[in-house]
Amino acid sequence: MAETLVHNPYLTRCREKGEPAWLLERREDAWQASQSLALPRPEKTAIDRWGLEQALPGHAAAPQTAVEVRSDAGTHLITWNGAVQSAQIDPALAELGVLLIGIDQAMGQHPELLEPYLASHILAPDHLLAALHRTYLQGGHLLYVPAGVEIDTPLEIISALGQEDAYPHTLVVLERQAKVTLVMTELSIGSSAIRVNSAFEAFLGEGSFLRYATVQKLGAEVRAFQPRLAHLARDARMEWIVAQAGGGRVLTTNQTLLEEEGASAESYAVFLGAGDQVLDFQTKMNHWASHTSSDMDSKGVMTGRAKAVYTGFTEIKKGAHGCASWQKEKTLMLSDECRVDLIPALWIYDDDVQKAGHAAAAGRVNPEQLYYLMSRGIREKDALLLLVTGFLATILDRIPLADVRDAISELAAETIAR
Amino acid sequence: MRPSLEIRDLHVSIDEKEILSGVDLSVQGGEVHAIMGPNGTGKSTLASTLMGHPRYQVTQGEILIDGVDITGMKPDERARRGLFLAMQYPQELSGVTTGNFLRTAVNSLNPDHPMPVLQFHKLLTEKMKLLDIEPDFAQRYLNEGFSGGEKKRNEILQLAVLAPRLAVLDEIDSGLDIDAVKIVAHGVNTLLSENMGVIIITHYERILRYVKPHFVHILIGGKVAVSGGPELADELEARGYDWIKTEADPALAE
Ligand SMILES: Nc1ncnc2c1ncn2[C@@H]1O[C@H](COP(=O)(O)OP(=O)(O)OP(=O)(O)O)[C@@H](O)[C@H]1O
Ligand SMILES: [Mg+2]
Secondary structure (H helix, E strand, C coil), rough: CCCCCCCCHHHHHHHHCCCCHHHHHHHHHHHHHHHCCCCCCCCCCCCCCCHHHHHCCCCCCCCCCCCCCCCCCCEEEEEECCCCEECCHHHHHHHCCCCCEHHHHHHHHHHHHCCCCCCCCCCCCCCCHHHHHHHHHHCEEEEEEECCEEECCEEEEEEEEEECCCCCCCEEEECCCCEEEEEEEECCCCCCCEEEEEEEEEECCCEEEEEEEEEEECCCCCCCEEEEEECCCCEEEEEEEEEECCCCCEEEEEEEEECCCEEEEEEEEEECCCCEEEEEEEEEECCCCCCCCEEEEEEEEEEECCEEEEEEEEECCCCCCEEEEEEEEEECCCCCCEEEEEEEEEEECCCCEEEEEEEEEEEECCHHHHHEEEECCCCCHHHHHHHHHCCCCHHCCCCCCCCHHHHHHHHHHHHHHH | CEEEEEEEEEEECCCEEEEEEEEEEEEEEECCCEEEEECCCCCCHHHHHHHHCCCCCEEEEEECCEEEEEECCHHHHHHHCCCCECCCCCCCCCCCCHHHHHHHHHHHHHCCCCHHHHHHHHHHHHHHHCCCCHHHHHHCECCCCCHHHHHHHHHHHHHHCCCCCCEEECCCCCCCCHHHHHHHHHHHHCCCCCCCEEEEECCCHHHHHHCCCCEEEEEEEEEEEEEEEHHHHHHHHHHHHHHHHHHHHHHHHH
């Protein structure tokens, strides 16, 4: 590491705000590390011109005009560039010790909850953008569910971004046997020519369950790095529902670390691309312990000149016996100019594998099906939408949240219309 | 206005190969026309060309609906002018329910007056009853895993719900048991009026016992070789096609 420390005025700002020492230290370490780290190098996407490493967090000021974002969920949190706009919690949940609050509030009221988790873990291998996130993370969301608390109705986070670069952080901590569904929507308001370095990190205690549905519909000019990471303890179960639709240049990893025996994860992902969008989407399942299982099912719909690289990555570590893993990825291409690369990667180092495999397919619209629909009077655009709906059905049918299903269908319709 | 379909000197090619070489046919509302002919003579080609399948190229002639040339129109536009084709081999569409598909179709045909959900549901239920179709049919994905007979019945259900002005039924009776043929025929007869003209493409005079054709046309070698009344179907049943080839056009006989 460099001997001479490079001064960072943002860190002074954090110190003046009175952030806890451990966080300042982590920021400082990350900042110094960033000096010698390089950008991540996804295999097939050149990200060096995206300018993500130049993003500086703004002042997370509330927008001039009130953010017109509402939630119907009884328990919800709405933020603007990471700063809380509105928060509501069902009193019964509050009574049980459930927290759904801004990261800044958590820093003031429950620093001890944050300390074990915030900005401490890193994506391996470390790289410049991850280090910059730990340096600059600003605002965001904390969901904390105490041991044994089971929440039936979905909780909601709406993260509105815009006007300035942003580094929001979302932290989910489930104690043992906690069960919850969290729906998070990311959208942009106003000028969307911004850079976003947002991270999601979840820690699932023993036997806990998290269903995390995330709908990313940022504006078409947003450039974003969006790592999402989950750590699963013994017998924990995670269900990812990822709808990746927005942003002009996006690099996202959705990684599940199955760290202890019996942990399992499922991932249902939809990615959509239109216009000039470029998306590098990685889903990773890391089997680090025995008898862990994972299932990934991803579908993409591409049109215009959009480009997507999808990597499905499964690792089974040596010594992790009796693991089961399956991945499927499929895309539907609606235009001649769109491009998709599907890269299934299986790294299996243990000999005792219960099941491991993948299936990948990139296809185009079947003209006979299109003709059949149109012969009933259905216009080409509507017929395409039916075909896309049908294509996505295997994933939509797995999503037990009607609002999220509708949101995805709506985004698919918008994608086709663009 | 009573619907009318005029096919004039229609020549059609697939991949440069001519399949239809001058078909003439005129169908008015209230009329039932049967088209028969050996395998591979171009019956489905004619049906697909009428519907506007992109693979079939019209190289000569024209198709008029109510006096308007539709030769350059897309299938959906033709459908909105009242044309319907019950296909010989209907497509399967996973992930789209028959009900959702049909509602989209109904609303596409009447974009200015979208049908309220309840009204559509009532219409669908009524037509399913008419065709002796199980209620869960509407929830099933379109033709996916349907038996041959179920697919045919679904085509007729679509016909019943969409109520076209000109219907072409391509081998709607193939693969149906006798009871199903009667049900399908009953469905067609119920819909038949001055406001709908029908073309039935078939290999069997069986269905023609239940849906009485006013005209029978024999298509051979991409042309209408003979036209006549319903008695022509009986004659075919008894004598096969060879005599036509000899009598109508000795050149076709060898
Ligand atoms: N999509 C296609 N590509 C190539 N050739 C085709 C295609 N469709 C039809 N043909 C050819 O055109 C000719 C007429 O076929 P068509 O399906 O119209 O016959 P048909 O009279 O309907 O026969 P059948 O009684 O068996 O249904 C056949 O020689 C067939 O092989
Ligand atoms: Mg045929």
